[in-house]
Amino acid sequence: MNYPELEPRKRPNPGFTVGLTGSLVMIAISLAVFFMNGAETNGDLLVWVLQLVAYFFLGRIAAQQQAEFQQHTYEPTRGIVGAGIGAALVTSILMWIFLIIRDVVRDALGNIVLLEPITFCGRIIVDVLLAMGIGGFAGRSVEKQYHTNPYDTSNF
Amino acid sequence: MNAEPWEDIVRFICGWWWLILLIIALGLTAYFTRNLWLGWLGL
Numbered sequence: 001m002n003y004p005e006l007e008p009r010k011r012p013n014p015g016f017t018v019g020l021t022g023s024l025v026m027i028a029i030s031l032a033v034f035f036m037n038g039a040e041t042n043g044d045l046l047v048w049v050l051q052l053v054a055y056f057f058l059g060r061i062a063a064q065q066q067a068e069f070q071q072h073t074y075e076p077t078r079g080i081v082g083a084g085i086g087a088a089l090v091t092s093i094l095m096w097i098f099l100i101i102r103d104v105v106r107d108a109l110g111n112i113v114l115l116e117p118i119t120f121c122g123r124i125i126v127d128v129l130l131a132m133g134i135g136g137f138a139g140r141s142v143e144k145q146y147h148t149n150p151y152d153t154s155n156f
Numbered sequence: 157m158n159a160e161p162w163e164d165i166v167r168f169i170c171g172w173w174w175l176i177l178l179i180i181a182l183g184l185t186a187y188f189t190r191n192l193w194l195g196w197l198g199l
Contacts, residue, residue, distance in 0.1 A: 025177065032181075036188075061170050141166075145158050 014065035015086020022058040022087060023094035026051055030098065039106075044099075048127070051095060055131050058091055059084035059138025067146050077143050084139020085132050092131035096124055 029050060033043035066083035070076055107113045169176065186193075 032184075057166070057170055057173060060166060061173075064170065141160070141163065147158065 011069055013083075013086070014062040014069070015083040016090055018058050018062035018065065018083075019087040019090025019094070022054055022091040023098070026054055026091060026095055027098050030095070030102075034102070039111075051091070051127075052130060052134065055088035055091065055134040056138045058087040059135035060142060062087035062135075063139040063142035067142055071146070076148070077146050080143040080146065081136055081139035084137075084142065085135040088131040088135025088138070089128065092128050096127070 026047070030044075030047045033047050034041065037043050063080045063084040066080050067076070070078065103113045103115065
């Protein structure tokens with residue numbers, strides 16, 4: 001017999017969907033700053049600082065969604081921190097893909113693009129680690145609110 | 157429940173981030189197009 005109401009519903013993964021939305025917003029901000037500077041990359045550092053702030057809020061939003069999806073299950077805190085890390089990580093990776101594509105396009109249009117491979121790799125690693133750390137912190141701050149004491153019988 | 161004091165402002169930003177972003181975008185658009193519309197206002 002089939003019990004559709006007992007099966008877990010197919011839900012979009014909050015970490016991925018929030019990360020995707022966040023990276024689209026960050027790409028729009030990055031492009032806006034890029035063109036405001038006359039198609040120069042002077043504003044990249046500013047965008048990166050904004051991005052670090054965005055990691056925290058995206059992590060919070062994703063973790064909150066994850067927590068609300070499974071509030072009435074046996075493991076209400078499962079995957080909350082993971083959703084926070086996931087959202088920040090997806091944003092970070094998609095932003096790096098965008099930056100590489102942007103530089104390839106700038107290069108193809110005849111601009112001089114100077115890039116040191118080791119520095120570039122180092123920047124990606126630092127950014128990804130920061131994204132995981134900040135996203136994890138955001139996720140843990142949400143998880144803490146949904147922690148219940150299993151020995152507390154006052155709600156029975 | 158176990159919320160810290162700073163989480164109120166975080167919760168506000170998480171709920172209204174799109175409105176904050178819209179206001180910033182509209183403000184910047186107005187600023188960068190001021191040459192177009194300041195004339196209409198007679199300034």
